[in-house]
Every structure is written in C-alpha cells, then in structure tokens.
Amino acid sequence: MVAETGKAEAVPGAPPLFEARNISKSYGHVNALMNVDFHVGRNEVVGLLGDNGAGKSTLIKILSGVVIPDEGKFFRNGKPADISSRRRSEAAGIQTIYQDIALVGSMSIMRNIFAGREPTNALGFLKMRQMRATSMDILDSYVRIAGITSPDLPVEDLSGGQAQAVAIARAVHFKRDILLLDEPTSALSVRETEKVLGIMRELAESGVSCVFVTHNIYHAFRVCDRFVVMAHGQSVKSVAKADTSLNELTDLIMTH
Amino acid sequence: MSSTSTPSESPVTAGSSVHEHAKRRYREASLWTRVRLHPAGPVAIMFFGLLAACIIAGLVIPQNFAFLNPANLTLLLKQIPNYGMVALGVGLLMITGEFDLSVGSVFVVAPFAMATAYAADIPLPIAILIGFAIAALIGLANGVITLRFGIPSFITTLGMLFIVRTSAPFLVGYARSLNFKPPATFTAILTGNLGPIPAQFIWFLVMALVCYLILNRHFLGNHFFAAGGNPGAARFAGINVFWTKIAAFVLSSVFAAAAGLFSITRLQTAMTNPQLFIELFAVAICVIGGLSLFGGRGAVIGIVLGAALLQLVQDVIILARLPGFYLDLFVGVMIVVGVVINQIVRRKY
Ligand SMILES: Nc1ncnc2c1ncn2[C@@H]1O[C@H](COP(=O)(O)OP(=O)(O)OP(=O)(O)O)[C@@H](O)[C@H]1O
Numbered sequence: 001m002v003a004e005t006g007k008a009e010a011v012p013g014a015p016p017l018f019e020a021r022n023i024s025k026s027y028g029h030v031n032a033l034m035n036v037d038f039h040v041g042r043n044e045v046v047g048l049l050g051d052n053g054a055g056k057s058t059l060i061k062i063l064s065g066v067v068i069p070d071e072g073k074f075f076r077n078g079k080p081a082d083i084s085s086r087r088r089s090e091a092a093g094i095q096t097i098y099q100d101i102a103l104v105g106s107m108s109i110m111r112n113i114f115a116g117r118e119p120t121n122a123l124g125f126l127k128m129r130q131m132r133a134t135s136m137d138i139l140d141s142y143v144r145i146a147g148i149t150s151p152d153l154p155v156e157d158l159s160g161g162q163a164q165a166v167a168i169a170r171a172v173h174f175k176r177d178i179l180l181l182d183e184p185t186s187a188l189s190v191r192e193t194e195k196v197l198g199i200m201r202e203l204a205e206s207g208v209s210c211v212f213v214t215h216n217i218y219h220a221f222r223v224c225d226r227f228v229v230m231a232h233g234q235s236v237k238s239v240a241k242a243d244t245s246l247n248e249l250t251d252l253i254m255t256h
Numbered sequence: 257m258s259s260t261s262t263p264s265e266s267p268v269t270a271g272s273s274v275h276e277h278a279k280r281r282y283r284e285a286s287l288w289t290r291v292r293l294h295p296a297g298p299v300a301i302m303f304f305g306l307l308a309a310c311i312i313a314g315l316v317i318p319q320n321f322a323f324l325n326p327a328n329l330t331l332l333l334k335q336i337p338n339y340g341m342v343a344l345g346v347g348l349l350m351i352t353g354e355f356d357l358s359v360g361s362v363f364v365v366a367p368f369a370m371a372t373a374y375a376a377d378i379p380l381p382i383a384i385l386i387g388f389a390i391a392a393l394i395g396l397a398n399g400v401i402t403l404r405f406g407i408p409s410f411i412t413t414l415g416m417l418f419i420v421r422t423s424a425p426f427l428v429g430y431a432r433s434l435n436f437k438p439p440a441t442f443t444a445i446l447t448g449n450l451g452p453i454p455a456q457f458i459w460f461l462v463m464a465l466v467c468y469l470i471l472n473r474h475f476l477g478n479h480f481f482a483a484g485g486n487p488g489a490a491r492f493a494g495i496n497v498f499w500t501k502i503a504a505f506v507l508s509s510v511f512a513a514a515a516g517l518f519s520i521t522r523l524q525t526a527m528t529n530p531q532l533f534i535e536l537f538a539v540a541i542c543v544i545g546g547l548s549l550f551g552g553r554g555a556v557i558g559i560v561l562g563a564a565l566l567q568l569v570q571d572v573i574i575l576a577r578l579p580g581f582y583l584d585l586f587v588g589v590m591i592v593v594g595v596v597i598n599q600i601v602r603r604k605y
C-alpha cells in the first residue's frame with residue numbers, strides 16, 4: 001500500500017462497504033451506463049474519472065437514489081441494499097454533493113442546509129434556534145468561505161463558489177458512511193479546493209469512504225487510493241494507486 | 257497531506273467549541289437585509305401609502321370622503337376576508353409553483369354541499385365536514401392530474417373551474433338557492449362582531465397566522481418553498497415533491513371552501529350560480545402581495561396586505577363616487593406595477 005494514502009481495502013475477501021453490480025441506465029437512445037460494476041471499500045477515496053458524458057454523474061445519481069437504474073443490484077456489506085429513493089439511499093449511509101450544486105436559490109442558506117431533513121418537534125414545527133446554531137457551526141467548520149456573513153442570506157445572492165461551498169458543507173456535515181462528490185471543487189478558489197481535498201483524506205481515515213469525480217487528474221492522484229476510469233457508459237478500468245502512475249492514468253482516460 | 261487545516265480546527269472532528277467561534281463570525285441578517293429581501297415590501301409601501309392618503313383625506317374633507325366613519329371602517333374590515341381567505345390558499349399553492357383557478361367554483365359548490373346536507377337534517381359539523389371533504393377531493397384531483405400527467409396546473413384547474421362550476425347546477429338545477437340557517441351562536445361566532453371588528457376579519461387573521469406558521473415555522477413550508485423554488489434540488493434533498501404539492505393543492509381547495517362557508521353563513525343562503533372572478537382576484541392579490549408566479553417566493557403578510565389593498569381601493573372608489581370599473585383598472589395597474597417592482601427590487605438593491 002501507499003503510505004501516504006492510508007489503508008484501503010483492509011481485509012482481502014471481505015465484502016466491500018458498498019457494491020453496485022450490473023448497472024444499466026439509458027435515456028431514450030443514449031446508453032448512459034451499460035453493465036457497470038462499481039464498489040467502494042472501507043477507508044478509501046475512489047477517483048471516478050472519464051471524459052465528458054462518460055456516465056460519471058449518472059452513476060453518482062443512481063448511488064444517491066435520485067435516478068433509478070433500468071437494471072442493477074446493490075449490496076451493502078455484502079447484503080442487498082435498497083437505494084431506490086433519496087431517503088433510502090440516505091438511510092443506507094450515502095450523502096452526495098451534486099455536480100449542479102442542487103440548492104434552492106430563493107431559500108436561505110439555513111433552510112437549504114436542512115431541506116428534507118428539518119429538525120422538528122412532534123407536531124412537525126421547526127426547531128429554528130437549533131437550525132440557526134447548527135447552520136452557523138456548519139458554515140464555520142468545513143469551508144470558511146469569504147463573504148458569507150449570515151445563514152439567513154438567500155443562496156441566489158451567493159457567488160458560484162460560495163454556493164458550492166454551502167453544498168459541500170451540508171453534505172460533509174450530514175455524511176455517514178459514504179460521501180459522493182461530483183466535481184465538488186469546480187467553482188472553488190485554490191485555497192478552498194485544498195481544504196476540500198484535505199477533508200476527503202480526513203474522512204477516509206476516520207471511516208467515511210469517498211467517491212471523488214473530477215477532471216483534474218492531479219487532484220485525483222493526490223487524494224485517491226484507487227481509480228475507476230469510465231468511458232462511453234462503461235467502466236473500463238479499476239486500478240489501485242500503487243499499481244499506476246499519472247502518465248498511465250492520463251493515457252487511460254485519453255485513449256478510451 | 258494536502259490539508260491546510262491545523263489539527264485544532266480539523267473540520268471533520270470539529271467539536272462544540274466551534275459554536276462560540278461561529279457565533280462571532282455569523283449573525284442573523286440585519287434588519288435592512290431582511291426588509292430588502294422581503295417579498296411583501298412593495299405591497300406594504302403601496303398599502304400604507306394609500307392608507308395614509310385616505311386618513312389624511314378623511315381628516316381634511318370628511319364630508320366628501322367619509323373614510324374615517326366607523327361604519328366605513330367596519331365595512332372595509334368585513335370585505336377584506338372575502339377574497340383574502342381564498343387568496344391565502346391560492347398563495348400557499350403558488351409558492352409550490354402551481355396555480356389553482358378552480359377555487360372560484362369550490363368557493364360556491366363546497367358550501368352549497370354543506371347547506372344541502374344541513375337541510376337534509378345532517379348535523380352541522382358533519383355537513384361542514386362533507387363540504388370540506390368534497391373540496392379536498394377536488395384539490396386532490398387537481399394535484400394528481402397535474403403532476404401525474406405533467407400538465408400545467410393552470411390548465412388542469414381551469415378545466416376544473418368549469419367542471420365544478422356546472423356540477424351543482426347539474427345536480428340540483430341552475431340558479432337554485434338554499435336557505436342556510438345554522439344556530440345563532442354559530443352565525444355569531446363566524447360572522448358576528450367583536451366590538452367594532454367583524455368576526456370574519458379576526459378569523460381571516462387567524463387563518464393567515466396558521467398559513468404563516470405552516471409556511472415559515474413548519475417543515476411542510478420548507479418543503480413548499482423548496483418544491484416551488486427548485487423542484488430538482490428539492491428532490492435531490494430527499495423531499496417528496498409530488499406529495500408536497502398535493503398537500504398544497506388540497507390546502508388551496510379547503511381554504512376556498514372555508515371562505516365559502518363564511519359567505520353562506522353571512523348571507524344565510526347558499527347559491528349555485530357562480531361568483532365570477534374570485535379565482536382571478538385571488539391570483540391578483542397574491543401577485544400584488546409579492547408572490548412569484550414561478551414559485552418559491554412569497555410571504556403570508558404579502559397576501560394579507562394585498563387583500564387589504566384591494567379592498568382599500570374598492571372603498572376609495574365607492575367613497576369618491578367613481579365608476580365601479582375603476583377597480584378593475586386599479587387591479588390591473590397594481591398587478592403590473594407590483595410585478596415590475598418586485599423584479600426591480602430583486603435585481604438591484
Ligand atoms: N436526464 C438525462 N436525459 C437525457 N440524457 C441524459 C440525462 N442525463 C445524462 N444523460 C446522458 O447520459 C450520458 C452520461 O451523462 P453524465 O452526466 O453521466 O456524464 P458525465 O460523465 O458526468 O459527464 P461530465 O464530465 O461532463 O459531467 C450523456 O450522454 C448525457 O447526455
């Protein structure tokens with residue numbers, strides 16, 4: 001193993017933390033995914049690489065429960081898992097940062113952070129004070145983005161990078177076992193990007209596995225333990241960091 | 257590793273000490289920010305501006321403009337709930353990004369069903385429940401048809417407006433009216449007076465408060481805003497957009513039925529002939545009140561002020577002995593002006 005990137009794939013032969021087998025999804029005539037097998041081990045950061053339109057985001061959305069595959073089976077710790085809705089996928093321990101950020105512009109940062117998972121009393125009324133305190137903590141903890149002064153600001157008044165930071169902070173805060181990051185740093189400054197890369201490593205070491213979709217192969221090479229290269233809706237290669245190099249990875253992505 | 261964070265501020269293992277730091281860094285939005293972002297700002301300016309003008313005119317020329325006459329003020333308060341109650345439900349639905357034009361017919365037909373049931377010796381609470389159940393079913397049908405088949409709700413509910421409108425005459429004959437004489441206490445509680453203040457107006461404020469609590473203090477309201485503001489993001493956040501919108505469709509219909517119940521109680525008569533344009537006035541009130549036609553934006557106070565502004569203009573027209581069609585003109589101008597102001601305020605502050 002590579003010392004720098006920690007201890008991926010602990011016990012050989014043990015079932016992976018999460019596994020997807022034979023995933024297919026088509027949109028009309030477009031085969032976005034064809035018989036894709038994919039797994040996430042414990043304590044690992046998986047880099048999901050590939051050209052535009054390769055099917056990376058489709059796979060992320062399927063794992064996240066917001067896109068239902070035409071075919072495919074899912075297993076968590078070797079046991080069949082149901083991720084046929086966002087809520088079920090969340091219950092299976094999966095949290096996602098989507099490529100298109102997925103925040104509601106007209107709502108405040110605070111209300112976005114808790115959308116779909118509001119802390120309420122028995123009658124369904126919001127615990128506003130708790131929401132405000134927690135959202136301040138969340139903004140403060142993960143990404144201290146310049147310019148955000150209040151959790152009450154509407155998201156549409158934020159810059160692209162600020163909004164992305166909010167989406168990241170939200171997902172990192174509510175993470176459980178697996179965090180899916182679909183091009184999470186596309187709008188971030190160098191400093192914030194470094195922070196996000198650091199968070200992924202820390203998460204993996206503390207037991208939260210990450211799937212990192214990126215077009216920046218240098219970033220991928222710095223934080224990932226393993227790489228999965230996709231092309232034209234298929235997974236063409238899965239290789240551990242120890243068994244590859246930057247050049248080989250670049251070739252893999254370019255030639256398919 | 258690449259992380260720049262020092263161990264003490266490790267983001268993943270952030271402890272409780274963070275909160276103190278967070279409180280220093282972030283604050284609640286300032287008053288100015290809140291006012292500037294508030295969707296009801298323009299309608300508040302228009303309403304209070306006109307109100308001030310009316311009060312001044314009422315003081316200066318009381319014999320020509322009897323605005324401050326207690327009878328006039330009581331009448332004004334009595335009128336506000338008429339369209340206002342319908343607008344509350346329509347507004348909740350509009351925030352989820354959908355329309356309901358069928359309220360104009362539900363306003364007539366659901367209370368007619370209540371009166372019919374009551375006339376057939378069904379106990380009053382059950383008769384009222386029957387009417388509400390019919391309204392809820394109409395709302396459910398609006399929602400299911402709209403969402404299952406991906407039709408604009410504008411079309412679905414326009415169809416429903418006509419269908420429901422003809423249903424009562426179809427069953428019992430056109431232009432039928434029916435006495436509705438519930439116990440006097442019931443009538444007094446719904447449509448009596450509390451001193452100079454009509455009970456209806458108080459009920460309207462109560463309903464507005466309920467709407468406010470749903471919208472701003474309940475998780476359902478958070479889902480309403482999310483489903484209307486960005487349905488995709490709402491779904492990605494685990495919100496069931498379908499059921500959220502269905503709930504809003506049902507609420508809209510039920511509010512229209514409630515408004516109708518107040519109306520038949522006040523008149524002591526239920527009629528089958530349609531009350532024209534209630535649905536359009538309800539939408540107009542919401543738009544004037546700063547709700548977005550595209551969903552995701554709006555506040556209950558805007559609806560209340562929009563309803564009040566509409567009646568205030570009506571009152572001015574009557575007091576100034578202007579022709580009645582001036583109201584339509586004003587409503588038209590206010591809709592356009594309201595939308596334009598909202599657009600400007602959002603783009604530049
Ligand atoms: N909702 C959709 N409707 C129709 N086609 C879709 C939809 N979503 C994805 N596709 C198609 O599926 C294919 C895979 O798309 P996907 O978004 O997964 O690519 P990607 O690998 O994430 O690309 P990028 O790196 O550009 O984000 C593309 O050809 C795309 O056009």
Ligand SMILES: [Mg+2]
Binds near residue numbers: 057
């Ligand atoms: Mg993508």
